[in-house]
Amino acid sequence: AQSVSQHNHHVILSEAASLELGCNYSYGGTVNLFWYVQYPGQHLQLLLKYFSGDPLVKGIKGFEAEFIKSKFSFNLRKPSVQWSDTAEYFCAVTRPNFNKFYFGSGTKLNVKP
Amino acid sequence: DVKVTQSSRYLVKRTGEKVFLECVQDMDHENMFWYRQDPGLGLRLIYFSYDVKMKEKGDIPEGYSVSREKKERFSLILESASTNQTSMYLCASRSTVNYEQYFGPGTRLTVT
Numbered sequence: 001a002q003s004v005s006q007h008n009h010h011v012i013l014s015e016a017a018s019l020e021l022g023c024n025y026s027y028g029g030t031v032n033l034f035w036y037v038q039y040p041g042q043h044l045q046l047l048l049k050y051f052s053g054d055p056l057v058k059g060i061k062g063f064e065a066e067f068i069k070s071k072f073s074f075n076l077r078k079p080s081v082q083w084s085d086t087a088e089y090f091c092a093v094t095r096p097n098f099n100k101f102y103f104g105s106g107t108k109l110n111v112k113p
Numbered sequence: 114d115v116k117v118t119q120s121s122r123y124l125v126k127r128t129g130e131k132v133f134l135e136c137v138q139d140m141d142h143e144n145m146f147w148y149r150q151d152p153g154l155g156l157r158l159i160y161f162s163y164d165v166k167m168k169e170k171g172d173i174p175e176g177y178s179v180s181r182e183k184k185e186r187f188s189l190i191l192e193s194a195s196t197n198q199t200s201m202y203l204c205a206s207r208s209t210v211n212y213e214q215y216f217g218p219g220t221r222l223t224v225t
Contacts, residue, residue, distance in 0.1 A: 034213075044203065103155045105153055
């Protein structure tokens with residue numbers, strides 16, 4: 001079975017610090033990759049996605065992620081975090097034409113003002 | 114704008130009760146999903162449906178069943194609620210065009 005690992009469970013940063021959240025997956029074939037964000041009290045929403053093409057993907061609110069196929073990784077980055085980025089972040093993987101999504105266990109980001 | 118709605122935000126039930134969680138989407142998506150979200154475990158797939166009356170078990174289907182009689186509605190049923198089913202339940206629908214999943218606000222179920 002496919003698995004998705006998010007190694008950082010809880011990250012605390014000060015405003016303006018740079019962010020990198022790790023995501024590794026286990027499937028060796030073609031994958032579709034996603035990062036979702038859940039702000040406190042809100043529903044999960046899509047931050048960015050990768051299907052093919054340029055491995056550096058830009059999403060909403062200044063986030064980006066890089067797909068490194070050789071490392072089975074899809075790390076999320078932001079150069080300068082804001083207090084409003086406090087949320088839980090989930091990495092997800094699926095395969096083309098496949099119904100199941102596999103989610104990581106999530107990373108809680110706490111940004112101190 | 115895609116909308117996925119869930120019938121309740123908070124629900125408290127007693128052990129042994131039959132519980133129905135309803136989910137409705139307004140984007141004519143074929144695929145719908147039920148997940149449970151627990152701290153430190155992320156989202157785990159309970160069941161999904163790829164069309165009306167079609168369903169498939171996810172990773173943790175024990176103690177749950179589902180019903181999809183109409184395309185827009187996907188119901189999760191806890192036949193006999195137990196305390197270990199206390200959790201946040203998330204419904205999602207998915208476009209078969211861009212493979213994105215759209216989530217509802219969740220139902221926080223407490224079984225006492």
